[in-house]
Amino acid sequence: LRDGDRSMHAGLGVHRAVGHVDGEIARALEGRDALAQADIDALLLDLDGTPSLERLGANAILATSLAVCRAAAVSQSLPLFSYIAALSGTARPSLPMPMVNILSGGAHARLGMDVQDFLIVPVGATSFDTALRIALDVRRAADAVLAKRGYSTLLADEGGLSPGCDVSTDALDLLIEAIETAGLEPSRDVAIAIDVAATGLFADGIYAWRNERVRRTTGEMIDMVLDWQRRYPVVSVEDALHEDDWAGWRRLVDAAPDLQIVGDDLFATNVERIRRGIATTAANAALIKLNQNGTLSGTLEAIAAARAAGFGTIVSARSGETDDAFIADLAVGTSAGQIKIGSVRASERMAKYNALVRISEASLPFAGVARSR
Ligand code: PGA
Numbered sequence: 426l427r428d429g430d431r432s433m434h435a436g437l438g439v440h441r442a443v444g445h446v447d448g449e450i451a452r453a454l455e456g457r458d459a460l461a462q463a464d465i466d467a468l469l470l471d472l473d474g475t476p477s478l479e480r481l482g483a484n485a486i487l488a489t490s491l492a493v494c495r496a497a498a499v500s501q502s503l504p505l506f507s508y509i510a511a512l513s514g515t516a517r518p519s520l521p522m523p524m525v526n527i528l529s530g531g532a533h534a535r536l537g538m539d540v541q542d543f544l545i546v547p548v549g550a551t552s553f554d555t556a557l558r559i560a561l562d563v564r565r566a567a568d569a570v571l572a573k574r575g576y577s578t579l580l581a582d583e584g585g586l587s588p589g590c591d592v593s594t595d596a597l598d599l600l601i602e603a604i605e606t607a608g609l610e611p612s613r614d615v616a617i618a619i620d621v622a623a624t625g626l627f628a629d630g631i632y633a634w635r636n637e638r639v640r641r642t643t644g645e646m647i648d649m650v651l652d653w654q655r656r657y658p659v660v661s662v663e664d665a666l667h668e669d670d671w672a673g674w675r676r677l678v679d680a681a682p683d684l685q686i687v688g689d690d691l692f693a694t695n696v697e698r699i700r701r702g703i704a705t706t707a708a709n710a711a712l713i714k715l716n717q718n719g720t721l722s723g724t725l726e727a728i729a730a731a732r733a734a735g736f737g738t739i740v741s742a743r744s745g746e747t748d749d750a751f752i753a754d755l756a757v758g759t760s761a762g763q764i765k766i767g768s769v770r771a772s773e774r775m776a777k778y779n780a781l782v783r784i785s786e787a788s789l790p791f792a793g794v795a796r797s798r
C-alpha cells in the first residue's frame with residue numbers, strides 16, 4: 426500500500442500504511458498474546474478483509490506479523506531462529522545453502538539481458554562460512570573477468586553485475602570463467618542456478634527474447650533449458666516458463682527430472698497455488714517470499730505444504746529490500762535448505778549474510794547441497 430500522492434516520493438510513500446499500524450492495527454492487537462502467532466495473523470487478515478490485503482496494506486500487515494514474532498522471541502529469551510523453529514515444529518534448524526546472484530539482466534538490470542539472474546550455488550562447500558567465502562571469491566573474479574573482456578561492471582538491482590550479453594550462453598561462459606578465475610572447479614565446487622523470470626518475456630502466446638532476437642514457444646523454452654543443462658553445470662532453474670503455463674511446467678519437470686525446477690511467479694508463495702503445483706507436478710521446489718504471502722503464519726504454511734510434498738524450499742529476498750534480516754532466521758528456523766539473498770554486495774544483502782554468519786556461531790548443521798533429484 427503506497428500513498429499515491431504523486432507530489433511526494435512519486436506516490437510511493439507509505440505514510441498511510443504506517444498510520445494503519447499505529448491506529449487500527451495497534452487497537453486490534455492491544456492486550457493480545459504475542460505467543461499466539463497464528464491467531465494474531467488470522468486476526469490481521471480478518472481486519473484487512475480483502476484477499477490481497479490492499480485495504481490496510483500487505484506492508485503494514487507483514488511488518489506487524491514479523492514484529493509480533495520478534496517480540497515473542499525476545500519474551501522467551503530465544504534467538505529468533507529458535508523461536509521460529511518452535512513455531513514451525515522444526516526439530517533440527519540448519520544453515521541454508523546460499524544461491525548467489527552474480528550476473529543480472531531482465532527487470533533487475535534495465536532489460537540489459539533477457540534472463541533475469543545467473544546465480545552460483547557453492548555445492549562443494551561443507552559449511553556456511555565456506556559457501557559465503559566461495560561466493561565472495563566468484564563475485565570478485567566476475568568483476569575482473571568482465572573488466573578484462575570490456576563489459577560494464579555496473580551494479581544491477583541485487584548487487585550482481587550486468588554485462589548486457591545478448592545471448593544467454595555468453596553470460597554462462599563468463600560465469601564459468603569467473604568460477605575458474607577464482608581457482609574453483611565448475612560443477613565440483615560451484616554449480617549454476619538460473620532465474621529466467623519468463624513471465625516478463627511472455628506476450629501473445631510466445632516468449633520474445635529481445636536482446637537475443639528470437640521468439641520461443643513453450644517447447645523451445647524447454648529445449649533451451651535442456652541445452653543449458655547439457656552444456657553447463659546448471660542444477661536449478663526458476664520461472665523457466667510464464668506463471669500460468671501449468672501444462673508447460675509439467676512438461677519441463679518430466680523432461681528434466683534431475684533438475685531443481687523452482688516456482689517463484691508460478692506460486693507467489695500462495696498455498697493454493699503451491700498445492701496445485703504439487704497435484705500437477707508443475708515444479709519440484711518453491712521460492713518463499715514473506716511479502717508475497719503477507720503473514721508469517723501463511724508463509725510457514727506455504728513452506729510446510731511444499732515440504733510435505735518433498736518439494737525443495739528456497740527462502741528469498743526481493744529485488745527491492747530493506748536491511749531487515751528476518752529471512753536469515755526464517756531459513757534457519759524452518760530448515761528451509763536454501764536461501765536466495767541476491768549478490769554479496771550492498772548493505773541490504775549483506776545484512777542477511779552477516780545475520781547467517783552470526784547464527785552459524787551456534788554450530789548448527791549446514792543444509793548442504795542444492796537439490797539434485
Ligand atoms: P523480485 O525478484 O523481487 O524483483 O520479484 C526476485 C526474484 O525474481 O526471484
Ligand code: ZN
Nearest residue numbers: 620663664689
Ligand atoms: Zn524469481
